[in-house]
Amino acid sequence: MSATGINLLSNDDESLNWRKSSFSAINGNCVEVAFRGAGDVAVRDSKAKGLGPVLNFSNDAWTAFLDGIASGEMHGA
Numbered sequence: 001m002s003a004t005g006i007n008l009l010s011n012d013d014e015s016l017n018w019r020k021s022s023f024s025a026i027n028g029n030c031v032e033v034a035f036r037g038a039g040d041v042a043v044r045d046s047k048a049k050g051l052g053p054v055l056n057f058s059n060d061a062w063t064a065f066l067d068g069i070a071s072g073e074m075h076g077a
Contacts, residue, residue, distance in 0.1 A: 005061030020046055 016034035024030035024046070034042040039059030045052050057065065068074055 005058035005064075016042055018044070018050075 016036065018032040018034045020030050020032045030046045032044050032046050036042055036056070039062075041057045041059070041062040042054050043057065044050070044054045
């Protein structure tokens with residue numbers, strides 16, 4: 001894991017159960033998340049149809065990301 005708690009994974013783990021937000025656009029362009037062991041969260045772009053890169057967030061990095069969204073820290077970024 002990197003110092004930031006985020007690293008790049010290969011996209012060949014077929015055991016992951018990918019979920020897309022119910023708020024996703026009608027065209028399906030959204031991010032998908034899959035919860036991994038030890039609290040890690042994998043994130044990918046749904047437009048890539050499973051062929052693009054996958055980011056892996058540690059539990060702490062994912063929590064910090066969600067907290068940043070909730071607090072408005074990401075607004076206008």
